[in-house]
Amino acid sequence: MERNQNRLIIAYIIVGIVLVINILPFLWLVLTSLKTRLDIFAIPPKFIFSPTLKNYVSAFTKRDFLPMFYNSLIISISTTLLSLVVGTLGAYSLARFKIFGDKHISFWILSTRMFPSIVLVIPFFIMATQMGLHDSRFLMVIVYTTFNLPFVVWIMRSFFEDLPFDLEKAAMVDGYSRWDAFWKVVLPLSAPGLFTTAILCFIFSWNEFLFANVLTAANAKTVPVGIRGLVTSRAIEWGEIAAVGTLQVIPVLIFTFAAQKYIIRGLTLGAVKG
């Protein structure tokens, strides 16, 4: 009994340490965003200071971050919807039917998910420039679908495989067509999976930097690119970086809280059912 209690205390201490280390860099970002220029450059670093919202104001008045947030939002939502519509159908097909070569098809889809962005960004850059699509939101939606679509197929397939086939059989005995059995029976039951998948697609796109940095300039510039743009050869605007960084992370944090039940399953492509 004594030993168990000691173990519990040690465990709580470790949870505490892990949480502090986990949160501190983000907390520091939030604190920095509320500091004046003078406090930002203070040595030793200040934990207590009088907060200001100046960095937030200047990010939206001096730096034009509003259109960037708009771009990020439109691009992320569009690629999420596109990938969900196309990928859910593909996932259902792979989960339910014997298809000639389905193992190879699945593996090929997974392999596109493992593709390094740097390999694809070069041909996309040249092709987009030639087609006049460079710096367009349309291009970014297409490019982000390269990683979102295989993700949707893999994770939704795992959710569909969880549901017994008898569900559809019963529905079809009741006179449902094959499509209705999917659309009216399977899909509503997969709602939590769809929700998690949508949220993860949104987060991947919302956070993406490499493609956006190369393929956008002014019109379709996204928030991550804009934040990195505050690092210039003349100066680094730490206050504004922290302010926009905080605003960029907050929606992700809220979504993660809402979807956390299946997030580990999502991030392991359905392999680990946390």
Next chain:
Amino acid sequence: MQKNLNVFQRLSFWVSSSEDKFKWLLLLPTIIVLALITVYPTIYALNLALSDYNLARAAETLKGYIGLDNFRTVLRNPQFWNSLKVTGIFTIVAVGVEFFLGLAIALILQGMVTNKVVRTLILLPMIMAPIVVGLAWTYLYQSEFGLVTYILRSLHLMSYQTAPLASVSSALPAVIVVDIWQWTPFLIMVLLAGLEALPTAPYEAAKIDKASPFLVFRKITIPLLRPVILIVLVLRIMDAIRVFDIIYALTEGGPASATDVLSMFIYRNAFYLWDIGKASAISFILLYIIMIVSVILVNLLSRVKEIS
């Protein structure tokens, strides 16, 4: 056919006529879209890799198709071998530390992380945009007023002449620490999920036999957990080999190529030097490396699945 049917009803009438048609109708959009947006660009990139294609030079000086010349030049470039080495060290050290830390913490936390807020806070680093993580740590590592630099100096672990990202010897470890910070929670959560899903029967049997905790861990926990361990290692290794954002934010590959991972090296060749042909060639080498590593790991994974 009835006239006043909506699109879905028409579609369902048509698709339900044959199971075979139905399954392909559902799968084809995925295959076509993926072929257009990943296979076609890859073929296009291969074409670039085999060409003398440099946006910094005048078009009439370019030689066009040059076969494997780009690959030959790259393989003779010591900068490339340096990048390969840096990527290797980064991947092995980062993923190795993340795994052992993650496993140790997961074993301690078993059954404890049930609170939604605590779970979300543990997940925080891995859901933050890597570019934001990189910039946040650039600030923590800043040479005059960075919090981490300040703490290191207060503990006499770092002199005032240098800073974590400023010296060749400390830059790579500093970058690796950021990756460890961002991804250890992922290992913790995945291994926790794995541990909490393990069957209880073997443990009860071990209890009856009065087996030592270490023996239980080595003979029961690790073998049962092996599929989960392999999956999470595959995912992490793949991500670590292609790491870009945090490097770009923290060091851009410097100082003196000390953190110049392959993705960064390719990026510089393509978008600083505009040597598209050579950059494409290196990106194919990166692709081969990832393919080989993934095939090895996936084979390992399927063999483990057969055993268990």
